[in-house]
Amino acid sequence: MSHEGPGPELPDAPVEAEAGQTRLPLLLATVGAAVVLGAALVAPLVDKALRGDEQAQRALDLSLVETWEITNRAHTTEDVVYPQDPPAGGAHAPIWLECGVYGEPVREENAVHDLEHGSVWITHDPELGADDVEALAAQLPDNGIMSPREDLPSPVVVTVWGAQLRLDGADDERLRLFLEEYGDGHTAPEYGVTCQGGTPDPQGGLPEQGADA
Secondary structure, three states: OOOOOOOOOOOOHHHHHHHHHHHHHHHHHHHHHHHHHHHHHHHHHHHHHHHOOOOOOOOOOOOOOEEOOOOOOOEOOOOOOOOOOOOOOOOEOOOOEOOEEOOOOOOHHHHHHHHHOOOEEEEEOOOOOHHHHHHHHHHOOOOEEEEEOOOOOOOEEEEEOOEEEEEOOOOOOHHHHHHHHHOOOOOOOOOOOOOOOOEOOOOOOOOOOOOOO
């Protein structure tokens, strides 16, 4: 004899599975956030380990560019004592240097006239290797001069009127950054004037046809 009664209850497993599926995205999001946060916290430590202490190694930026407000633009045929090395502006010779790469030191009074025209002046240690000199020359803007210079404060120095950056060598990435920021000559009193038409004599001798200053 059979007894009718309520049927067997369905198992709760599907409900638990559904709850687990609901929690899964939240769990994944939590884990993902933890990973991102951990990376953000660890990255500076890894960077510091790779690059060394910021005080000991220069950062790849323009924070070490030195700038000056230079108002003296007088022409003089005398030698000038400049406060910067190399000079970044001031009184200068009446004739500027022709654009280009020079294989010997140039007279600074003439080079400063180039700076007044918005030119870039790259100076380098005379002992710099030929490959490095070639690498620097390849980066020299058309409106620029480049020359070796004794007793530089660093292997390479890049200068425009009123601004200067000491570089660690020809492969210093900050040269590119400096040229991007200052290479157009906008800091110069005669912004937009070219170094074309100057004297090709490193010591500032007048060109055969002369030039207007």
